Amino acid sequence: MLDLKALRRDPDAARAALARRGGSDAETFDRVLVLDERRREILPQLEGLRAEQNAASQAIGKAQKARKANPPAPGSQADADAAIAAMRDVAARAKALQEELTTVEAQLQESQARLPNLPHPDAPPRDTVIRTVGEPAVDGLDLRANAEGEASSAALDHLQIAGPDRVDMERGARLSGSRFAYLRGDLVFLELALVQWALSKLRGHGHEAVVPPVLVREEALYGTGFLPDTEQQIYTLPDDELFLVGTSEVALASMHAGEILEGDSLPRRYAGFSPCFRREAGAAGSADRGIFRVHQFDKVEMFSFVPPEQAEDEHARLLAIEEEILGDLGIPYRVVDIAVDDLGSSAARKFDCEAWLPSQEQYRELTSTSNTTDYQARRLGVRYRPEGGKPETMATLNGTAIAVGRTIIALLEHGLREDGTVVLPECLVPFGAPAVLPAA
Numbered sequence: 001m002l003d004l005k006a007l008r009r010d011p012d013a014a015r016a017a018l019a020r021r022g023g024s025d026a027e028t029f030d031r032v033l034v035l036d037e038r039r040r041e042i043l044p045q046l047e048g049l050r051a052e053q054n055a056a057s058q059a060i061g062k063a064q065k066a067r068k069a070n071p072p073a074p075g076s077q078a079d080a081d082a083a084i085a086a087m088r089d090v091a092a093r094a095k096a097l098q099e100e101l102t103t104v105e106a107q108l109q110e111s112q113a114r115l116p117n118l119p120h121p122d123a124p125p126r127d128t129v130i131r132t133v134g135e136p137a138v139d140g141l142d143l144r145a146n147a148e149g150e151a152s153s154a155a156l157d158h159l160q161i162a163g164p165d166r167v168d169m170e171r172g173a174r175l176s177g178s179r180f181a182y183l184r185g186d187l188v189f190l191e192l193a194l195v196q197w198a199l200s201k202l203r204g205h206g207h208e209a210v211v212p213p214v215l216v217r218e219e220a221l222y223g224t225g226f227l228p229d230t231e232q233q234i235y236t237l238p239d240d241e242l243f244l245v246g247t248s249e250v251a252l253a254s255m256h257a258g259e260i261l262e263g264d265s266l267p268r269r270y271a272g273f274s275p276c277f278r279r280e281a282g283a284a285g286s287a288d289r290g291i292f293r294v295h296q297f298d299k300v301e302m303f304s305f306v307p308p309e310q311a312e313d314e315h316a317r318l319l320a321i322e323e324e325i326l327g328d329l330g331i332p333y334r335v336v337d338i339a340v341d342d343l344g345s346s347a348a349r350k351f352d353c354e355a356w357l358p359s360q361e362q363y364r365e366l367t368s369t370s371n372t373t374d375y376q377a378r379r380l381g382v383r384y385r386p387e388g389g390k391p392e393t394m395a396t397l398n399g400t401a402i403a404v405g406r407t408i409i410a411l412l413e414h415g416l417r418e419d420g421t422v423v424l425p426e427c428l429v430p431f432g433a434p435a436v437l438p439a440a
Helices: 004-009 011-020 026-069 076-114 158-162 169-176 186-204 218-224 249-256 308-329 375-380 404-415 426-431
Strands: 128-133 208-210 242-244 260-262 268-277 296-306 333-337 349-357 362-371 383-385 395-403
Touching: 004 011, 004 026, 011 026, 026 076, 128 308, 158 404, 186 208, 186 268, 186 296, 186 308, 186 395, 186 404, 186 426, 218 242, 218 249, 218 375, 249 268, 249 296, 249 375, 249 395, 296 308, 296 404, 308 333, 308 349, 308 362, 308 395, 308 404, 308 426, 333 362, 349 404, 362 404, 375 395, 395 404
Parallel strands: 208 268, 260 383
Antiparallel strands: 128 333, 268 296, 296 395, 333 349, 349 362, 362 395
């Protein structure tokens, strides 16, 4: 949620920043300013009427006590009746203003909630590749050979490499529908190794490991900016008024909702592991087959609470950790500064790390990190108290450490050898991953 004081202070700058997103936020922004102005007009009027009520009530109370102690003088009852009538008129006006204030505040909050975060001045107009790391393979060897018995130049994808005994899409679809899979055998140990290795690495970077709930109330999704914005992607349990999270960012951001943290306890850094659920509406293309885009997947997510002035440095820090992870796993990748009109409602700036997938001969998103400035914290009521100061709103940031399914895809395709086996990164072996996956 945007800071109303900042919007009032420089509305033109805020309007220009929102225009860079390319959406239709101008009308909502103007409505917010009008409602805010009306709210600020009502408050002193209501305060004045309440002061009149209090003064009149005290005067009438004194008059009534005096009348009991002394016989009423001629005309005094009429004066008292007039005062009572006047007070009733003031009370009616105060009630009407209070009702208008309640309506205005509700409309203001609704309109504020629909405004996205102001983008960072350096967020680019289009996706911009910052750097490319590692040498992507242009093609690969199809070990199955074609009908003529010759090798094909098309690289095997993860389903062909793993085989149905390790990525069982057919049985997953029979059980739950399309875009569900059974992960089996060695790939289960690979997944668990990825998670434990990532959590161990993040602990070394000062992140506390967390396994959060995956069912959350509406206010958690509202607080992180997923509502109102991505309703079509969210699984709901209407009978329980709960929602399945699409990322543990939601639960981690809400850990300190409504709290005031002491400034000397910051930064607070967490690493959440959880299953995630997304409806992923629409038909998947051939490049998204298998476990690349599914309804249920596991992820290790980084989350940070920091003072606002530290947000940009923290964003660079999270990106550096993501790159360290990809480097340790030996996955070629590129870093992309995401276009301003594709940031999502809560992000002021976002960087994606895209892994090179030989089977697709293109880069695909593997991790993402966003600086949400004070947008989420303001919605969630998360504040901190600087030493000797008053509570202030802090900044929050998130970043993917390991998107398990997509990371497994990259490891399978980059670790494939001519005999059909897959060599896995040595760093995962101490955490239970096999050093080599046998051929399918």
